[in-house]
Amino acid sequence: MLSTLAAAVTVAAIEASGLVKTFGTVRAVDGLGLTVPRRGVFGLLGPNGAGKTTTIRILATLTRPDAGQARVLGHDVRADPVAVRARISLTGQFATLDVTLTGMENLVLQARLLGLNRSAARQRAGELLDAFGLADAARRAVKGYSGGMRRRLDIAASIVVAPALLFLDEPTTGLDPRSRSQVWDTVRWLVRQGTTVLLTTQYLDEADQLCGRIAVIDHGTIIASGTPGELKASVGSGVLRVRLAEPGDRDSARRILERALGVTVHPEPDPAALTARLNAGAEEGNAGDAAALGMFQLSREGIPVAAFALGQPSLDEVFLALTGHNAQENAAKGNVA
Amino acid sequence: MTMTVTALETMTLPGPDRLPRPRVVRNSLTMAWRAVLKARHEPELMADAIGIPVLFTLLFTYLFGGALSGSVHQYLRFLLPGTLVMTILLITVCAGLSLNNDRTQGALDRFRCMAVWQPALIIGGLIGDVVRYLLAAALVLGLGLVMGYRPAGGAGGVLLAVALILVFGFSVSWIWTSLGLVLRSAQAVSILSFAVQVPLSFASNVFVSPATLPGWLRAFVRVNPVSHLVTAERALMNGTAATGEVGWVLLASAGLIAVFGPLTMLLYRGRQ
Numbered sequence: 001m002l003s004t005l006a007a008a009v010t011v012a013a014i015e016a017s018g019l020v021k022t023f024g025t026v027r028a029v030d031g032l033g034l035t036v037p038r039r040g041v042f043g044l045l046g047p048n049g050a051g052k053t054t055t056i057r058i059l060a061t062l063t064r065p066d067a068g069q070a071r072v073l074g075h076d077v078r079a080d081p082v083a084v085r086a087r088i089s090l091t092g093q094f095a096t097l098d099v100t101l102t103g104m105e106n107l108v109l110q111a112r113l114l115g116l117n118r119s120a121a122r123q124r125a126g127e128l129l130d131a132f133g134l135a136d137a138a139r140r141a142v143k144g145y146s147g148g149m150r151r152r153l154d155i156a157a158s159i160v161v162a163p164a165l166l167f168l169d170e171p172t173t174g175l176d177p178r179s180r181s182q183v184w185d186t187v188r189w190l191v192r193q194g195t196t197v198l199l200t201t202q203y204l205d206e207a208d209q210l211c212g213r214i215a216v217i218d219h220g221t222i223i224a225s226g227t228p229g230e231l232k233a234s235v236g237s238g239v240l241r242v243r244l245a246e247p248g249d250r251d252s253a254r255r256i257l258e259r260a261l262g263v264t265v266h267p268e269p270d271p272a273a274l275t276a277r278l279n280a281g282a283e284e285g286n287a288g289d290a291a292a293l294g295m296f297q298l299s300r301e302g303i304p305v306a307a308f309a310l311g312q313p314s315l316d317e318v319f320l321a322l323t324g325h326n327a328q329e330n331a332a333k334g335n336v337a
Numbered sequence: 338m339t340m341t342v343t344a345l346e347t348m349t350l351p352g353p354d355r356l357p358r359p360r361v362v363r364n365s366l367t368m369a370w371r372a373v374l375k376a377r378h379e380p381e382l383m384a385d386a387i388g389i390p391v392l393f394t395l396l397f398t399y400l401f402g403g404a405l406s407g408s409v410h411q412y413l414r415f416l417l418p419g420t421l422v423m424t425i426l427l428i429t430v431c432a433g434l435s436l437n438n439d440r441t442q443g444a445l446d447r448f449r450c451m452a453v454w455q456p457a458l459i460i461g462g463l464i465g466d467v468v469r470y471l472l473a474a475a476l477v478l479g480l481g482l483v484m485g486y487r488p489a490g491g492a493g494g495v496l497l498a499v500a501l502i503l504v505f506g507f508s509v510s511w512i513w514t515s516l517g518l519v520l521r522s523a524q525a526v527s528i529l530s531f532a533v534q535v536p537l538s539f540a541s542n543v544f545v546s547p548a549t550l551p552g553w554l555r556a557f558v559r560v561n562p563v564s565h566l567v568t569a570e571r572a573l574m575n576g577t578a579a580t581g582e583v584g585w586v587l588l589a590s591a592g593l594i595a596v597f598g599p600l601t602m603l604l605y606r607g608r609q
Contacts, residue, residue, distance in 0.1 A: 062449055085452040086358065090446075090447070092446060095443075096444050098371070100375055100378040100379050109374075113368075114451070141378065
């Protein structure tokens, strides 16, 4: 008894290895392995067509993998899909609610399917509508809802009875900034309640904001994983960003910085901005010293600087360093799914 | 925004242990309730299906009734059981339309990753459709009564006739659920159903007795299942003997379910 309890606590939320799923000639998932611990938000980060949605569909028992193993909360997705389904919820990329029904009816329906009786279902639906700021729209058909309202109702439907593991497939794609931060608040709240969340995203700042751990996916396999800090550290000790007062100074400033720092300095899309990735493996102090030296040289040569900052590399830069291509470029080329 | 966060903070999640195992009856009834709700919110889905037979009942009775049967009343006695059959058969396609919508709009995926008895979506949907059939039957019968139709079979005969048509409608629905899972869009389901149903309805004994038809057409009308159903309905509603035809209709219903029921389930499960 005690040992089963202990097993239930220690078993990982997801353990997958060697997953393969082919659609025609496209290997959407190609030997993917993944371990997601209990609690917290785990981010699956990758561009469009990288295999994020297919991976989630396999883990949520919707798609049968061609090869490989996956256990969700200790249950095999192929051998015992019902046990998996009893413990998970999935909020897909596109809202799947009944648009002709009202918000209230949608939530009551979901609660009834999960076994709540009529009055408990109504009560629970009412609580959720209040909590998600949808009480005023409760009796309106969902087709009149905004994108953000639909997404919130979709997430509410997923937690009518709290799942042990919640899959959120690109929960903020297509949302305005305000709705986006509302969804983020909801995810943080769910995690405080003890739910494990596996979230896919193509937004690097979203992964950075929400996720305790991130796996970077490209062409159907995991190419890196760790905490956001670890991933950034693996790319380099820091990034120096400089914004000049005069765009016309940029070429000479670039030469001066390259000489002072000993690394390549990249021009940014902003015509007055430059970025230098400081040497990989350098210690924290060295990055600071190097940046200070660079700024001193600029000042000595009489080039006025509007702003500068020494920071960690962004996940955009991480992606570029890991894959050798830009996340956006890949989205354009690899959009097959 | 602030309100949302505060409200969230005060709510707790019930534990994950409350997720139950699938339940056959309960899940099916919930899905039936969903189908009824959807029907109520989308009356336009039924409007076409009811509009055509109502129009035909009025048109044929008043325009051709005298010419075809000697009197309007005489013809209505012949026609009304037929338009009732036509109405219900046209509505059966709703089962395929809503399943197709569920597939293309993601509801199917939502239910498929829940611990719900999986056939409940389809079977519950068909149970919910019975409400549509009853509503449509009441409408057509009501119209008939207003126009002066007096069923010789009495209330009992009419109820039996409606019951028989519900059984047949339920059975035919399985054709459309299969197609709803295969065809690309609801529009394709709709077009195909129309292409099948119009010839089946017209090349039958709904409007005229097959006695005057050319031989090849008469042969088709005789094997057309719609003709058998219409004959059975006429017999029940007009109070004449109907055992043979009723038996035939029930047999055909069983056959349809035996073929398209498992096929629907196979297609539903196979969609991975």
